[in-house]
Amino acid sequence: MQADAATQTISTDKIISTDPPYFDNIGYADLSDFFYVWLRRTLRPVYPDLFATVAVPKAEELVATPYRHGSKAAAERFFMDGMTKALQRLAAQAHPAFPVTIYYAFKQSEMAEPGVRAAGEHDADTGETPALSGVVSTGWETFLSAVIRAGFTISGTWPMRTEMRTRQVAMDTNALASSIVLVCRQRPADAPVATRRAFVQALKAELPRALRELQAGNIAPVDLAQAAIGPGMAVYSRYAQVLDAQGQPVTVREALTLINQVLDETLAEQEGDFDADTRWALAWFEQYGFSEGEFGVAETLSKAKNTSVDGLVEAGILEAKRGKVRLFRPAELPADWDPARDARCTHWEVVHQLIRVLETGGEVATAALLTRLGSRAEVARELAYRLYSICERKKWADEALSYNALVQSWGEVVRLAGERTAGMPVQQGLEL
Numbered sequence: 485m486q487a488d489a490a491t492q493t494i495s496t497d498k499i500i501s502t503d504p505p506y507f508d509n510i511g512y513a514d515l516s517d518f519f520y521v522w523l524r525r526t527l528r529p530v531y532p533d534l535f536a537t538v539a540v541p542k543a544e545e546l547v548a549t550p551y552r553h554g555s556k557a558a559a560e561r562f563f564m565d566g567m568t569k570a571l572q573r574l575a576a577q578a579h580p581a582f583p584v585t586i587y588y589a590f591k592q593s594e595m596a597e598p599g600v601r602a603a604g605e606h607d608a609d610t611g612e613t614p615a616l617s618g619v620v621s622t623g624w625e626t627f628l629s630a631v632i633r634a635g636f637t638i639s640g641t642w643p644m645r646t647e648m649r650t651r652q653v654a655m656d657t658n659a660l661a662s663s664i665v666l667v668c669r670q671r672p673a674d675a676p677v678a679t680r681r682a683f684v685q686a687l688k689a690e691l692p693r694a695l696r697e698l699q700a701g702n703i704a705p706v707d708l709a710q711a712a713i714g715p716g717m718a719v720y721s722r723y724a725q726v727l728d729a730q731g732q733p734v735t736v737r738e739a740l741t742l743i744n745q746v747l748d749e750t751l752a753e754q755e756g757d758f759d760a761d762t763r764w765a766l767a768w769f770e771q772y773g774f775s776e777g778e779f780g781v782a783e784t785l786s787k788a789k790n791t792s793v794d795g796l797v798e799a800g801i802l803e804a805k806r807g808k809v810r811l812f813r814p815a816e817l818p819a820d821w822d823p824a825r826d827a828r829c830t831h832w833e834v835v836h837q838l839i840r841v842l843e844t845g846g847e848v849a850t851a852a853l854l855t856r857l858g859s860r861a862e863v864a865r866e867l868a869y870r871l872y873s874i875c876e877r878k879k880w881a882d883e884a885l886s887y888n889a890l891v892q893s894w895g896e897v898v899r900l901a902g903e904r905t906a907g908m909p910v911q912q913g914l915e916l
Contacts, residue, residue: 488544489546489569489570489573489574490566490569490570490573491573492573493577495573495574495577495578496577497577497578497579498577498578498579499578499579499582500574500578500579500582500584500585501584501585501586501587502574502584502585502586502587503586503587503588503663504546504567504570504586504587504588504627505545505546505547505563505567506547506588507547507548507563507626507627508547508548508549508550508559508563510547511547511549512545512547513540513541513542513545513547514540514542516540517539517540520535520539520540521539523535524538546562546563546566546567546570547563548560548562548563548626560626563626563630564626564629564630564633567626567627567630568629568630568633568634571630571631571633571634571636572633572634572635574634575634575635575636575668575670580670583639583640583667583668583669584636584667584668584669585642585665585666585667585668586631586665586666586668587644587663587664587665587666588627588663588664588665588666625736625737625740628713628717628736628740629735629736631666631668631721632717632720632721632736635670635671636668636669636670636671636721637668637669637670637671637672637675637718637721637722638666638667638668638714638717638718638721639667639668639669639718640666640667640714640718641664641665641666641667641711641713641714641715641718642664642665642667643663643664643665643698643701643703643707643711644663644664644665664707664710664711664713664714666714666717671721671722671724675722675723675724676723676724677723677724677725677726677727678723678725678726678727679726679727679728679729680726680727680728680729680734682726683719683720683723683726683734683739683742684742684746686719687716687719687742687743687746688746688749690715690719691712691715691716691719691743691746691747691750692750692753694712694714694715695708695712695715695747695750695751698711698712699865699866699869704888704891704892705868705869705872705873705876705884705887705888705891706872706876706884706888708747708869708872708873709744709747709873709876712743712744712747713740713743716739716740716742716743716746716747717739717740717743720734720736720739720743726739748873751869751870751873752870754866754869754870755870757863757866758831758832758863758866758867759830759831760789760790760791761789761791761795761796761799761801761828761830761832762830762831762832762867763789764785764786764789764791764796765796765801765802765811765830765832766832766867766870766871766874767785767789768782768785768809768811769811769871769874770874770878772810772811773811773878773880773883774810774811774812774813774883775810776808776809776810777808777809777810778807778808778809779793779804779807779808779809780807781809782804782809793809795828798828799828799829799830799832799833800812800817800818800821800826800828800833801830801832801833801836812836813836814836814837814839814840814843814886815840815843817833817836817837817840819840819844821833821837822856823837823853823856823857823860824856829860831860831863831864831867832867834857834860834861834863834864834867835864835867835868835871835887835890837853838850838853838854838864838890839886839887839889839890841853842889842890842893842897843886843889847893847896847897847900848900850893850897850900851897851898851899851900851901851903851904852901852904854897854898854901855901855904855905865890865891865894868887868890868891869887869891871883871887872884872887872888872891875887
């Protein structure tokens with residue numbers, strides 16, 4: 485059956501699960517022309533109404549395509565209005581006993597507009613100190629605005645592995661690995677109004693727990709920021725409105741910025757689980773990556789992190805010579821490394837040894853190493869998430885790819901390690 489989403493009656497008292505258009509990400513009608521022209525030649529006599537036009541109709545297609553609407557702003561308004569009407573229709577007709585589930589996958593990529601206050605910005609409402617603006621996506625912002633305008637509240641999010649790593653767009657790129665399923669219900673008519681300060685406090689109370697659950701579910705780092713939007717917007721959408729100190733509504737764009745900032749803060753707080761050498765390496769990496777830096781700067785930082793450059797050299801994670809200091813890349817680490825014999829084993833070295841083994845020996849070899857790491861393994865995964873977020877922010881694509889690959893492989897590596905520990909046979913490979 486086919487009908488206009490804004491006026492259809494197909495969904496009346498139905499359980500609804502839908503995968504809507506992704507803003508300006510895909511030109512569905514343009515792509516359909518490739519098949520349409522051939523189908524029309526054979527099927528027009530059978531379905532004359534369906535194939536009445538020479539090409540696929542495009543004017544009513546619900547995507548934000550600027551060239552059809554004259555400008556980017558006009559295309560965004562068209563998408564917002566159309567999506568709101570479609571979602572309002574779903575909200576009104578959905579079966580009241582069941583939630584509406586909406587699949588969405590749109591990578592965050594655009595900086596917040598100037599003037600958007602940061603999560604900790606000092607004002608009469610929050611009483612806090614300034615922080616950097618976060619990152620939001622126009623696609624996410626527009627879609628979520630439509631969801632909320634339609635009268636939905638987001639009651640949950642389910643990351644689902646729907647994207648194959650072997651698809652062309654994901655080959656050697658930091659492409660999304662999952663879709664996020666938004667679980668939506670109609671917002672109660674008596675939903676309360678909240679201040680911006682109360683919203684931020686609720687985020688800081690609830691988002692860390694949700695983040696730990698996402699990480700425990702082994703969601704890929706490239707998907708983490710997108711997945712965290714769900715729990716954050718669940719807080720935002722439970723209120724009829726969120727108002728700032730001047731009584732103005734906090735927009736979805738500002739809410740997304742706040743959510744991303746709390747996410748960054750939460751990831752940073754996980755550094756408390758790392759050893760002192762790793763905390764030094766993390767701070768150094770954020771500034772220099774794997775490039776050289778001055779010895780004096782490294783020594784000063786080591787005092788702040790309660791370690792020493794000599795100790796870091798002894799730990800085997802960097803070299804210091806001729807007044808320069810540089811972290812070792814995974815490929816430079818020793819292939820005969822044994823954590824049981826390492827007198828100064830750091831979480832930093834654990835992560836990068838796992839990456840080295842994964843890239844050279846695959847998941848089976850990585851599982852063999854994992855069985856020897858003990859409790860250090862889970863903390864290493866936390867570190868991989870943190871390192872990925874740094875690389876993504878710094879636009880270090882190659883390094884980000886390695887950390888993302890490690891976390892994505894984690895579930896299979898743990899399974900293989902469990903089989904090895906239990907004494908079960910592990911398939912080494914497929915011989916053809």
